[in-house]
Amino acid sequence: MNIRKSLIALALLGCAGVVQAAPNCTIKLKGGDNMQYDQKSVSVSAACKSISIELEHTGKLPVAAMGHNVVVTATPDADAVARDGLKAGAAGGYLPAxxxxxxxxxxxxxxxxxxxxxxxxxxxxxxxxYTFFCSFPGHSSLMRGTVVVTP
Known part of the structure; x- marks a missing residue:
């Protein structure tokens, strides 16, 4: 009986090594009235068919005073997109159409x-x-982070 239990335990341990964690396909961020996201770096898998972005504004100020969004760009494009977003104004969500x-x-x-x-x-x-940032005027220098894409 002990040999049978040992063999079953060994078989289960072997299977455990084969099981892999599901790929992370969600970027979850929180941002508040302090003009900061709760994370400076997020990680997603390149194996994802679709990647979700979830933002929670934990502050109390209205969008006109302390609006936040999440914009994802290639890192070399981030500063130019933030600058061009200012021209789009509030009506354009501070992003070029x-x-x-x-x-x-x-x-x-x-x-x-x-x-x-x-x-x-x-x-x-x-x-x-890749970089994520908030395009509200004056926020992109503080509300910015890195998107790490794993295989």
Whole structure:
């Protein structure tokens, strides 16, 4: 009986090594009235068919005073997209309309609100350089982080 239990235990241990964690396909961020996201780096898998972005504004100020969004771009494009977003103004969500450099973005939200967006997983390549930031005027220098794409 002990030999049988030992063999079963060994078989289960062997199977445990084969089981892999599900790929992370969600970027979850919180941002508040302190003009900071709760994370400076997020990680997603290149194996994802679709990547979800979830933003929660934990502050109390309205969108006109302290709006936040999440914009994902290739890192070399981030500063230019943020600058060009100022020209789009509040009506454009501080993002240039139809800008191909914007890989994904949530809408601009105020305190207590949430927003979601998604992008096809094939827009992000493992090892690529990607940045997330808030495009509200003056926020992109503080509310910025790195998207790490794993194989």
């Amino acid at each position: 139809g800008d191909a450099r914007v890989l994904a973005s949530t809408k601009m939200i105020g305190g207590g609100q949430t927003a979601t967006a998604s992008l096809p997983g094939n827009k992000l390549k493992a090892g690529g350089a």
